[in-house]
Amino acid sequence: MAHNRVLQWSTMARTWWLFDAQHQCAFRSASMLIKYLQGKHKPIYHPLSDVGDHVVVINTADVAMREDYWRKFKYFHHTRYPGGFSVTSAWRLHELDPTKVLHKAIYSRLPGNLLRPNMMRRLHLYPNENVPTEILANVSDQIQQIQPIPKRLDQYTEEELASFPKVFDWPEDHVRDPGQTKRKR
Amino acid sequence: MNNGIGRYVCQLQRITLSFCKSHADSRGMRDFIENHLLDFTKANPGVVVYLKPRRHRKPRIMAQYLNGYTESVPLPNHRADEICKWVDLMKTRSGVKVVRLRKMWHTDNPSIQGLWHPFLNKDTSLNIKTFPDKEHYKFEQNEKSATDSLLEKMKTVKLSSEID
Known part of the structure; x- marks a missing residue:
């Protein structure tokens, strides 16, 4: 039946998902996104069949990490030459390439088999919302975010700030700025 | 055919x-x-x-x-x-290479509900949606945050003070 053949094509078709990484934990969103790259969200999933979807991630420059992990989390590398060992903090790697933290998090969470390079090729990371139109045209659905985006102090209006409940007013001569603490590299 | x-x-x-x-x-x-x-x-x-x-x-x-x-x-x-x-x-011949089938798949009762496909049971509003969508894919918070509960409490306090 010809109709059945067309249904089969659509069953195996790869769909494109979009994920907004704005203020989302890089590690937890990586664990969530590998499900889509492997195709584990489909009922037809089988580890030997390559049924993963494409995932487009925008705003990777604004990913979040818990506590002070930007300072504490380290990436190790060894060139295999003597003295070739190097340690890079997460914030430093993020400065060099704002897509690299999420890339490494997803790469390390995917299973280390021969499908991994192809799954990584289906991951499209963009530091901001400037995505090529030919990529964005493929997107058919979006993935829900995993944590709330907190409202910054400068996003409140002055009225809201003035009417916000407070127990007491600071005295005029009170120094509230603790000053810049020494940055640890 | x-x-x-x-x-x-x-x-x-x-x-x-x-x-x-x-x-x-x-x-x-x-x-x-x-x-x-x-x-x-x-x-x-x-x-x-x-x-x-x-x-x-x-x-x-x-x-x-x-x-x-x-x-x-x-x-x-x-x-x-x-x-x-x-x-x-x-x-x-159709021109498709003859390959070894590792598993024999056969059923006498083919599925009545039909094959699964990626757009099965998807909301039809997705068809006309433009991405990225900022509004509908935010994290859904079930519990109130401390700030929200504080602001709500202050509202009731203000209301009660106005009544007095």
Whole structure:
């Protein structure tokens, strides 16, 4: 039946998902996104069949990490030459390439088999919302975010700030700025 | 109507018969070319037939298909009627490579609800949505945050103070 053949094509078709990484934990969103790259969200999933979807991630420059992990989390590398060992903090790697933290998090969470390079090729990371139109045209659905985006102090209006409940007013001569603490590299 | 969705399209595009003019193992191929080849070409005007005589080489047929696949079948010491069957097989094939099926999948009761596909049970509003969508894919908070509960408490305090 010809109709059945067309249904089969659509069953195996790869769909494109979009994920907004704005203020989302890089590690937890990586664990969530590998499900889509492997195709584990489909009922037809089988580890030997390559049924993963494409995932487009925008705003990777604004990913979040818990506590002070930007300072504490380290990436190790060894060139295999003597003295070739190097340690890079997460914030430093993020400065060099704002897509690299999420890339490494997803790469390390995917299973280390021969499908991994192809799954990584289906991951499209963009530091901001400037995505090529030919990529964005493929997107058919979006993935829900995993944590709330907190409202910054400068996003409140002055009225809201003035009417916000407070127990007491600071005295005029009170120094509230603790000053810049020494940055640890 | 297995071939394509509408009409039948012969998937075989070119067929090459290579043979030797003198060798004994090409005897059947030579017989086929003398007696049956013209009938084949008249019956199949869409198929290009090449004859490729090569000295002291075994006879074989090379079939090239619409999907780009090329199948080669060596046929030394075959009779003309056997070669007729091989050529007919090459003509009626779809051009998909014959591979070993590792598992036999069969069911006497095919699914009533139909095959799954990525757009099954999806909201139809997705069809006209433009991405990225900032509003509908935020994290859904079930519990109130401390700030929200504090602001709500302050509202009730203000209301009660106004009443007093």
